[in-house]
Amino acid sequence: MSEHKHHEHSGHDLVQAAEAALTQAGEQWTGMRESVFTELAKHDCPASAYDIADNLSKSRGKRVAANSVYRILDLFVANNLAMRVESANAYLANTHPGCEHDCIFLVCDECGEATHVDHDGVSREVRGVAKANKFQARRPIIEIRGICAACR
Structure with a gap:
């Protein structure tokens, strides 16, 4: 990628x-x-x-x-x-329809906002882990739960 x-x-x-x-x-x-x-x-x-x-x-x-x-x-x-x-x-x-990429979300436990971020390095690592385990990743999704800046 x-x-x-x-x-x-x-x-x-x-x-x-x-x-x-x-x-x-x-x-x-x-x-x-x-x-x-x-x-x-x-x-x-x-x-x-x-x-x-x-x-x-x-x-x-x-x-x-x-x-x-x-x-x-x-x-x-x-x-x-x-x-x-x-x-x-x-x-x-998806604010850039048709663009294929892995989903990384920062999800706020207080307000429910989910911020989508693109990070090709993380995507490569996750897909690499899957491949090393003889697994073909189709649509990796990473969700990080926490508190956004506005709610802190």
């Missing part, structure tokens, strides 16, 4: 980048997928499928099933449009 640079997207630009990455991967960008991604991208802290379904239900005026949202979020994770914070069973929009 080499050092990489990527452009952080936000707002409408982020939604367009997600659409481009998903269609380039051969998937369809439907209205529901756009709604789920747009809602996910509004959250600074990891959002659950239930949070997203509730918010979409309110804004659409009809019930959106959490199971449908889970399926879409799984598709987003598989295509690097979103990242799953395993310990919270919640998701964050």
Whole structure:
């Protein structure tokens, strides 16, 4: 894995980048997928499928099933449009869709904020440990639980 640079997207630009990455991967960008991604991208802290379904239900005026949202979020994770914070069973929009990298999260136990950091050196080490144990790492995720600067 080499050092990489990527452009952080936000707002409408982020939604367009997600659409481009998903269609380039051969998937369809439907209205529901756009709604789920747009809602996910509004959250600074990891959002659950239930949070997203509730918010979409309110804004659409009809019930959106959490199971449908889970399926879409799984598709987003598989295509690097979103990242799953395993310990919270919640998701964050990937601000650089389509860029493949390992997930390293700093998760605050007080406010719930999860900061995603890229560190190619740590990623190389983790993948090296897996390889040394004859294990093929597909999607390493590292979560460091603690207290963020704002909550200290």
